[in-house]
Amino acid sequence: MSYRENAIIKSTSCLATGIYEIWFQTSDIAKAAKPGQFISVYSSNGAHLLPRPISICEIQGDLLRIVYRVVGEGTKEFSQMKAGDMLSIQGPLGNGYDVEASYANKKAILFGGGIGIPPMLELAKRLHCEKNIVLGYKDELFLNDEFKSYGTVTIATEDGSAGVKGNVLDAIFEYSIQAEVIYACGPLPMLRAIKAYALEHHIDCYLSLEEKMACGIGACLACVCDSIQIDEHSKVKNKRVCKEGPVFHAMEVEI
Amino acid sequence: MEHLINMNVDIAGIHFKNPVTVASGTFGSGMEYADYIDLNRLGAVTTKGVATVAWAGNKTPRIAETYGGMINAIGLQNPGIDTFLTRDIPFLKQYDTKIIVNVCGRSKEDYVEAVQKLSDASVDMLEINISCPNVKEGGIAFGQNAAVAEDITAAVKKVSKHPIVMKLSPNVTDITEMAKAVEAGGADAISLINTITGMKIDINKRTFAVANRTGGLSGPAIKPVAVRMVYQVANAVKVPIIGMGGIVNAADALEFIMAGATMVAVGTANFHDPLTTIKVIDGIEQFMKEKNVKDIHEIIGCVNG
Numbered sequence: 001m002s003y004r005e006n007a008i009i010k011s012t013s014c015l016a017t018g019i020y021e022i023w024f025q026t027s028d029i030a031k032a033a034k035p036g037q038f039i040s041v042y043s044s045n046g047a048h049l050l051p052r053p054i055s056i057c058e059i060q061g062d063l064l065r066i067v068y069r070v071v072g073e074g075t076k077e078f079s080q081m082k083a084g085d086m087l088s089i090q091g092p093l094g095n096g097y098d099v100e101a102s103y104a105n106k107k108a109i110l111f112g113g114g115i116g117i118p119p120m121l122e123l124a125k126r127l128h129c130e131k132n133i134v135l136g137y138k139d140e141l142f143l144n145d146e147f148k149s150y151g152t153v154t155i156a157t158e159d160g161s162a163g164v165k166g167n168v169l170d171a172i173f174e175y176s177i178q179a180e181v182i183y184a185c186g187p188l189p190m191l192r193a194i195k196a197y198a199l200e201h202h203i204d205c206y207l208s209l210e211e212k213m214a215c216g217i218g219a220c221l222a223c224v225c226d227s228i229q230i231d232e233h234s235k236v237k238n239k240r241v242c243k244e245g246p247v248f249h250a251m252e253v254e255i
Numbered sequence: 256m257e258h259l260i261n262m263n264v265d266i267a268g269i270h271f272k273n274p275v276t277v278a279s280g281t282f283g284s285g286m287e288y289a290d291y292i293d294l295n296r297l298g299a300v301t302t303k304g305v306a307t308v309a310w311a312g313n314k315t316p317r318i319a320e321t322y323g324g325m326i327n328a329i330g331l332q333n334p335g336i337d338t339f340l341t342r343d344i345p346f347l348k349q350y351d352t353k354i355i356v357n358v359c360g361r362s363k364e365d366y367v368e369a370v371q372k373l374s375d376a377s378v379d380m381l382e383i384n385i386s387c388p389n390v391k392e393g394g395i396a397f398g399q400n401a402a403v404a405e406d407i408t409a410a411v412k413k414v415s416k417h418p419i420v421m422k423l424s425p426n427v428t429d430i431t432e433m434a435k436a437v438e439a440g441g442a443d444a445i446s447l448i449n450t451i452t453g454m455k456i457d458i459n460k461r462t463f464a465v466a467n468r469t470g471g472l473s474g475p476a477i478k479p480v481a482v483r484m485v486y487q488v489a490n491a492v493k494v495p496i497i498g499m500g501g502i503v504n505a506a507d508a509l510e511f512i513m514a515g516a517t518m519v520a521v522g523t524a525n526f527h528d529p530l531t532t533i534k535v536i537d538g539i540e541q542f543m544k545e546k547n548v549k550d551i552h553e554i555i556g557c558v559n560g
Contacts, residue, residue: 004528236332
């Protein structure tokens with residue numbers, strides 16, 4: 001079940017250049033949410049009709065936290081909101097990660113790249129296995145300190161300003177980090193490389209995908225990804241990122 | 256007092272409890288919206304286009320937001336009519352609403368076959384999509400040539416057990432020519448407008464914002480064009496009209512009704528707010544109460560009065 005609400009903003013802040021957070025007070029959405037799910041956030045400007053799908057970073061009772069990058073007019077509007085303001089949001093949407101599954105007890109690597117890092121925070125909180133958390137940044141860090149109480153954190157930066165110089169896979173090679181299950185969210189080239197690594201080493205792997213969305217609830221068929229098998233709903237080789245995803249087993253999807 | 260207000264409309268002998276449906280492709284078969292609204296409230300559900308076999312649709316990105324609207328190039332992805340008949344129709348039959356099935360095809364034979372397969376289905380009307388701008392074969396190609404549009408209308412009419420609504424493209428020089436052609440072919444009703452062909456460039460990537468390069472523009476940005484075309488068609492043909500194009504509230508819907516539409520469809524606005532259809536229905540009723548309009552027929556096409 002998902003809900004449409006006018007949610008009250010409890011607090012906002014800027015975490016890094018262009019990276020902002022909002023804590024929402026919700027009636028039902030936070031209580032129904034799981035890690036890896038997302039919400040649709042609506043602009044109050046009628047010229048911007050489509051919701052902005054934003055992953056859930058943290059869930060605390062009735063409170064829901066999103067951390068997002070300002071990329072256009074819609075996210076710019078959200079970044080100017082203040083505590084006490086309201087935003088129309090809908091969710092929780094998508095499937096999310098299954099933290100009750102049998103594989104969820106296995107030794108894990110959580111990969112987050114760029115704006116794919118935020119959803120890994122709630123997942124890190126909920127998983128009770130041995131965790132290596134590998135975070136990849138271009139340069140400026142954010143959220144990294146908040147992961148420390150949930151596992152061993154390793155940082156990679158493209159410019160080498162912190163941690164390993166390079167990407168998240170360079171970081172696991174540098175420190176010989178191993179796992180039985182991988183969870184990953186980040187840019188497509190990163191997910192492709194992680195899928196190839198997981199296949200080569202026969203590691204169970206769950207990827208969180210992103211695509212341009214319109215409805216966010218599975219009706220418009222805008223946000224499909226290629227699936228390896230014929231999908232049960234679509235009857236063709238594609239799956240709705242907003243509905244069957246955004247979390248897919250690496251072997252379900254062609255990326 | 257409510258019984259004094261009549262919002263019922265009839266099209267081709269089919270009775271609708273109110274004049275509000277949804278635009279094909281924006282609402283699936285209603286399943287995803289049932290979380291948010293009571294489908295029983297709708298005059299009809301118009302389904303996403305369905306073809307004889309499953310279609311995979313276009314590459315992504317399939318959509319892009321534009322000022323006051325959006326461009327889509329989904330490419331008529333659909334699961335095929337067999338799945339549709341066994342899954343989507345039984346779902347919709349649980350509700351007290353009429354069912355308008357949108358049919359797409361790549362050839363005249365495709366449309367005829369799909370319509371035949373729907374013959375025994377418990378649905379109310381078929382809407383023939385000869386106006387999709389995002390598929391290479393069929394779609395808009397049939398909706399931009401009056402002789403072809405008339406020929407397809409006659410062909411589906413011949414085999415259909417259900418009333419036929421022909422959905423017109425706005426991407427023509429003279430919309431009335433197309434309307435007259437489908438009326439001559441035997442159409443029971445006309446729906447318009449489908450999307451207006453558009454393009455958006457992603458200036459950061461220096462490429463097209465949707466993979467199909469062009470797409471169909473929808474949303475409030477196109478409403479004045481749609482209202483004008485509904486008005487022109489209403490004055491050119493006798494068959495009833497289902498009007499659509501950028502409706503986001505009751506005032507918008509009333510413009511279409513006053514221009515000559517018997518029914519209206521909410522499309523892109525469903526993406527902005529899944530409750531839009533209900534707000535439009537309630538808003539039309541509120542308007543009628545305030546203006547002492549007892550029967551919706553008093554205002555259908557009233558701008559000519």
